[in-house]
Amino acid sequence: MTVTIVSKFAGLVTNFEVRAVLLGRGADPQVPPDPPRTREAANCEVKVLEALQKSPAALQTRELISAFSEAIEVFGLTKGEKLQLVNEVPSTLVHIHVIVEDCEERFSGEQLDTLLELIETHLGSSRLDQGEKEGSEDDEG
Numbered sequence: 001m002t003v004t005i006v007s008k009f010a011g012l013v014t015n016f017e018v019r020a021v022l023l024g025r026g027a028d029p030q031v032p033p034d035p036p037r038t039r040e041a042a043n044c045e046v047k048v049l050e051a052l053q054k055s056p057a058a059l060q061t062r063e064l065i066s067a068f069s070e071a072i073e074v075f076g077l078t079k080g081e082k083l084q085l086v087n088e089v090p091s092t093l094v095h096i097h098v099i100v101e102d103c104e105e106r107f108s109g110e111q112l113d114t115l116l117e118l119i120e121t122h123l124g125s126s127r128l129d130q131g132e133k134e135g136s137e138d139d140e141g
Contacts, residue, residue: 014060014087015086015087016057016062016065018052019049022052023049027045027048027049028049056086065123068118068119072085072115077100086123093116096112096115
């Protein structure tokens with residue numbers, strides 16, 4: 001997949017998009033950089049990519065994000081709120097309350113349950129939770 005930067009500073013980007021750009025620039029530590037870049041730039045890019053590989057962005061696709069964005073249009077969320085939902089993939093109502101400003105005033109409990117279901121359906125928060133549980137079990141053993 002190729003990501004083209006049309007305009008610098010044109011708006012917000014998801015972690016998925018940042019990850020795609022870094023992969024396109026050769027920041028993957030598994031692949032040698034071509035052409036070679038300065039050590040500092042490559043190290044910085046590699047570190048960011050390593051962090052993103054452990055985030056929800058590693059499991060996302062452009063199609064999933066687009067479908068999720070369309071599904072949540074009815075909520076009238078801000079661009080920043082949508083971005084945070086995609087980047088963080090909240091799995092609890094408490095997490096949604098942290099992301100969405102004035103959540104209790106803007107949405108009913110039923111609407112928030114629906115939003116949580118849409119997050120699960122499109123972005124798969126339970127897969128992420130399961131991965132975290134498995135990782136913590138390994139740490140304990």
